Amino acid sequence: MHNAAFAALGLDWCYVAFEVAPVSLRTAIAGAQAMNFSGLNLTVPHKLLALGLVDVLDESARAWGAVNTIRFEGQGDDGIWRPVTEFDAVDRGRPTQFRTHGFNTDAEGISRSLVEDLGVSLTGTRVFLLGAGGAGRAIALRLAFEGVRELFLTNRTASKAEEVAAEIHTRFPGVRVVVGYPTEPVDLLINATSLGLKPGDALPLDLARFSLSEVRAVYDAIYRPAVTPLIAVAQAAGCKTANGLGMLLHQGAKAFEIWTGCPAPVAVMRRALELNIYGR
Numbered sequence: 001m002h003n004a005a006f007a008a009l010g011l012d013w014c015y016v017a018f019e020v021a022p023v024s025l026r027t028a029i030a031g032a033q034a035m036n037f038s039g040l041n042l043t044v045p046h047k048l049l050a051l052g053l054v055d056v057l058d059e060s061a062r063a064w065g066a067v068n069t070i071r072f073e074g075q076g077d078d079g080i081w082r083p084v085t086e087f088d089a090v091d092r093g094r095p096t097q098f099r100t101h102g103f104n105t106d107a108e109g110i111s112r113s114l115v116e117d118l119g120v121s122l123t124g125t126r127v128f129l130l131g132a133g134g135a136g137r138a139i140a141l142r143l144a145f146e147g148v149r150e151l152f153l154t155n156r157t158a159s160k161a162e163e164v165a166a167e168i169h170t171r172f173p174g175v176r177v178v179v180g181y182p183t184e185p186v187d188l189l190i191n192a193t194s195l196g197l198k199p200g201d202a203l204p205l206d207l208a209r210f211s212l213s214e215v216r217a218v219y220d221a222i223y224r225p226a227v228t229p230l231i232a233v234a235q236a237a238g239c240k241t242a243n244g245l246g247m248l249l250h251q252g253a254k255a256f257e258i259w260t261g262c263p264a265p266v267a268v269m270r271r272a273l274e275l276n277i278y279g280r
Contacts, residue, residue: 001252004272008265013038022046026053029070029100038085039071039259041252044194047106047134054102063145064138065167067102069255074098083261105254106135106247107142110190110221113246118217120188122146128182128215129153130204131192132161135221139192140164144172151175152182154205156193181206185214189234192221196228203229212237223248224277249273 002015020028025046032040042050050067051057061067073081074095087095114120127148129140132155141164143151151168155161158179165177189212195204212218218234221244231241253264274280 001269001272005256005265005269008268025049033072042068055099056101058103060104061102064104064107064141066104066134066138069103069105069258071101071258073101103258105251106138108254109247109251110139112250117242117246122148124149125187126150128186128189132164136192137164144168144175152178181209188217189215190219191230196222196230212239226278
């Protein structure tokens with residue numbers, strides 16, 4: 001989607017992927033900065049680790065507790081920090097200092113996708129969230145920020161869900177948070193775990209403890225395959241469903257704008273994703 005967006009705007013940029021072990025993340029960030037990269041995206045398992053590795057955290061990263069986008073910046077003689085790509089255009093000079101600036105675009109991405117793809121208005125709703133890791137934590141905090149009435153959290157490691165619940169209780173005291181399965185119907189179920197990425201994965205929830213007939217809409221943050229095991233059983237139960245393509249699109253569009261300073265061509269990016277992921 002990024003390369004399609006660069007081409008659409010006539011930018012001589014290129015987006016490439018690298019596999020980096022967590023133990024090498026600090027070195028990888030420094031290497032990309034040394035090679036004059038404009039910025040980076042980070043995916044699991046790097047989003048939480050990066051909080052302690054960047055020089056400056058944007059309010060979005062502080063608010064949602066994870067970094068998925070980094071912008072490399074330089075400080076000129078005037079003391080102003082700018083994206084490194086701006087320096088040639090600004091004064092043909094070079095920065096005197098450099099820094100890494102961490103952002104989170106996941107939270108905004110999930111909000112926009114839920115509205116566009118499911119027509120869900122979060123204020124006053126009851127939500128069941130599966131997963132409290134990097135993406136799950138950001139989603140949980142965003143849901144609380146958007147004013148959900150009740151939020152039920154589960155995670156493979158229960159202590160992570162309890163930590164997120166405690167943070168929400170402190171920051172958003174008007175939201176009722178329960179660690180565990182709902183005992184009554186909910187408006188929305190969200191899967192923020194990795195279960196469903198691999199063929200043969202189990203469902204991310206126990207249907208013996210919660211029936212999908214008790215939820216109106218199901219959102220799976222996984223986008224490949226298009227129909228995950230969770231979405232398949234949710235559709236069979238009559239739920240309205242959406243996968244994570246919209247979240248991927250909108251977090252990417254926001255990152256594009258952070259790096260380039262240009263409005264993202266969202267329609268171009270969506271089409272590129274659909275062609276690349278689904279071949280249609």
